[in-house]
Amino acid sequence: MKTEVLGRLRRFWIGVAMFAFAAGGLAILAPEGNAEYADxxxxxxxxxxxxxxxxFPHWFHRVRFRCKVCHADLGFQFKAGGNDINMVKIIEGQFCGACHNGEIAWSVENCNLCHSAVPNTPTQVHESTLQKLVAPAGDRKK
Ligand code: HEC
Ligand code: HEC
Ligand code: HEC
Structure with a gap:
């Protein structure tokens, strides 16, 4: 009798643990393509x-490269919007284009992977995980 209750309890906790594990896994998978805190x-x-x-997903890049690569070598300012960036410069290999050239990372043809915020979102460091930044494709009003 007692062992049966214990067995049920054990199964319950294994269930909880598995759920937590699965949810954690989803949380790791979900951020792709979405704005996170400090983007x-x-x-x-x-x-x-x-x-x-x-x-620009800052954390995604910060875990892969040293600060110096971007903030010293590539000239990125420590300020959102602090650089005068355009596509000619990127295609010539400056700023994002130093890596997004089809060699270190996917190249500039993938417009929507970078240009992914909700239209009219001002330049900022994204402070909230609740605020929605990324619009579904095709949402832009003409
Ligand atoms: C792959 C390039 C890259 C790497 C690596 C990188 N940054 Fe940045 N960082 C940027 C870009 C791009 C901006 C925004 C600049 C702009 O808008 O012109 C920025 C902005 C910032 C800002 C101002 C915005 C904010 O979050 O307050 C700070 C501070 C900063 N970075 C710190 C760091 C630190 C510290 C590291 C290393 C742990 C680091 N960065 C690594 C590219 C990078
Ligand atoms: C120092 C090299 C470097 C620089 C500079 C750089 N990136 Fe990246 N970026 C990468 C790499 C590497 C990846 C991962 C590519 C892959 O998964 O194939 C990546 C991936 C991304 C992703 C996809 C993230 C995800 O969740 O999959 C976005 C969006 C992005 N970069 C935007 C930018 C923008 C915008 C800039 C300029 C402001 C920039 N990057 C500058 C190296 C860089
Ligand atoms: C690796 C990231 C990345 C990719 C990929 C990318 N862009 Fe950009 N683009 C930027 C950044 C960063 C800026 C500067 C943003 C700003 O200040 O508004 C920019 C600015 C622009 C601008 C305004 C400035 C200018 O050059 O006229 C246009 C238009 C533009 N991009 C079009 C495109 C198109 C079209 C594509 C696909 C063929 C593309 N971009 C792909 C990062 C990217």
Whole structure:
């Protein structure tokens, strides 16, 4: 009798643990393509040019490269929107284009992977995980 209750309890806790594990796994998978805390939105030119603002996933890059690579070698300022970036410069290999060239990372043809913010989102460091930045594809009003 007692062992049966214990057995049920054990199964319950194994269930809870498995659920937590699965949810954790989903949380790791989910952020792809979405704005997270401390992502940078860059919108000095994009909206005016009819493109969605750029979402730069800072953490994604920070775990892969040293700060110095971008903030010293590539000249990125420690300020959201602090650089004068355009596509000619990127295609020439400056800023994002130093890596997004089809060699270190996927190349510039993938417009929507960078230009992914909700239209009219101002330049900022994204402070909240609740605020929605990324719009479904095709959402931009003409
Ligand atoms: C690796 C990231 C990345 C990709 C890929 C990318 N862009 Fe950009 N783009 C940027 C950044 C960063 C800026 C500067 C954003 C700002 O200040 O508004 C920018 C700015 C722009 C601008 C405004 C400035 C200018 O050059 O006229 C246009 C238009 C633009 N992109 C079009 C495109 C198109 C079209 C594609 C696909 C062929 C593309 N971008 C792909 C990062 C990217
Ligand atoms: C792959 C490139 C890259 C790497 C690596 C990188 N950053 Fe950044 N960082 C950027 C870009 C791009 C911006 C926005 C600049 C702009 O809008 O022109 C930025 C902005 C910032 C800002 C201002 C916005 C904010 O979050 O307050 C700080 C501070 C910063 N970075 C710190 C760091 C530190 C510390 C590291 C290393 C742990 C680091 N960065 C690594 C590219 C990078
Ligand atoms: C120092 C090299 C470097 C620079 C500079 C850089 N990136 Fe990246 N970026 C990468 C690498 C590597 C990946 C991963 C590529 C892959 O998974 O194939 C990546 C991936 C991304 C992703 C996809 C993230 C995800 O969740 O899959 C986005 C969006 C992105 N970069 C935007 C930018 C923008 C915008 C800039 C300029 C403001 C920039 N990157 C500058 C190296 C860089």
């Amino acid at each position: 940078v939105v860059i919108n000095n030119y994009s909206d005016k040019a009819g493109m969605r603002p750029v979402v």
